[in-house]
Amino acid sequence: MHLIHPALVHFSVAFLVTGGLLEAAGILMRRQGWEQAGAVLLMAGTLFLAPTVVAGFLAQNSVAGFNGGGAEVNLHERFGLVLLGLFAALTLWKGWNRGRLPADHKPLYAVLVLAGVLLTMVTAWIGGHLVYGYGIGVTSG
Ligand code: HEM
Numbered sequence: 001m002h003l004i005h006p007a008l009v010h011f012s013v014a015f016l017v018t019g020g021l022l023e024a025a026g027i028l029m030r031r032q033g034w035e036q037a038g039a040v041l042l043m044a045g046t047l048f049l050a051p052t053v054v055a056g057f058l059a060q061n062s063v064a065g066f067n068g069g070g071a072e073v074n075l076h077e078r079f080g081l082v083l084l085g086l087f088a089a090l091t092l093w094k095g096w097n098r099g100r101l102p103a104d105h106k107p108l109y110a111v112l113v114l115a116g117v118l119l120t121m122v123t124a125w126i127g128g129h130l131v132y133g134y135g136i137g138v139t140s141g
Contacts, residue, residue, distance in 0.1 A: 001058050001059070001062040002058065002059035002062045002063050002137050003059075003137075004055040004058060004059070005052065005055040005056050005058065005059040006059075006131075006137075007055075008048060008051055008052040008055050009052055009124065009127065011044075011045075011048040011052075012045055012048040012049050012052045012120075013045075013120060013121075013124045014045075015041050015042065015044040015045030015048060016042065016045035016046070016049070016087070016116065016117065016120045017045075017117055017120055017121065018038075018041050019038045019039070019040070019041025019042030019043070019044065019045050020038065020042050020045070020113045020114065020116055020117035020120070021038070021114075021117060022034050022035075022037055022038030022041060023035055023037075023038025023039050023041075023042050023110070023113060024038070024110040024111075024113045024114045024117070025038070026038055027106045027107070027109070027110040028107070028110050039094075042087075042113070043091070045087070046087040046088065046090075046091050049083065049084050049087055050084065052080075053080050053081065053084050056076075056077065056080055057077075059137065060073060060077065063136055063137045064137075064139070064140050065136075065140075066134065066136055067134040067135050067136060067139065068134065069129075069130055069133070069134030069136055072126060072129065072130060072133075072134070073130060073136070075126060076123060076126045076127055076130060079119060079122065079123040079126065080123055082119065083116065083119055083120060083123055086112065086115070086116050086119070087116055090109065090112060090113065090116070093105075093109065094109075
């Protein structure tokens, strides 16, 4: 059961990081093509995030043990939930404006997207450390 999470995270991470960087760069550098392409990828990443989080909880409840990495598991979980909240809120913000943010909203939106990209990378790094540092899910501790 814990193997569903590692299978899904690749899609969330790839779409959120690529899409977020592209959309934010498009907004900040006024490149409409980048902004539109990035927005589609970011939406795909946000859609993958919900099942990734659900699979994360399944993994947490089904691995043999945390091998002393319990605090890092909790941090990883909290960051994952903040990520889901942040990207869901950004999607709602855009949806509220029928998919087109007013020009004066865009710089703040871009900064929050970049913060989300950074948090995605930190969360993914911690996830990798759980497996390759503590052996969670791959050893019997
Ligand atoms: C918030 C709920 C989450 C929980 C409870 C959770 C829990 C876990 C657990 C228990 C592991 C190690 C065991 C295993 O999967 O085999 C893990 C690994 C991992 N998680 Fe999460 N996670 C969550 C969200 C996320 C999110 C949102 C991301 C991506 C941004 C992510 C990225 C990763 C990565 C990259 C790994 C390492 C996978 C591998 O290389 O095997 N997690 N997570």
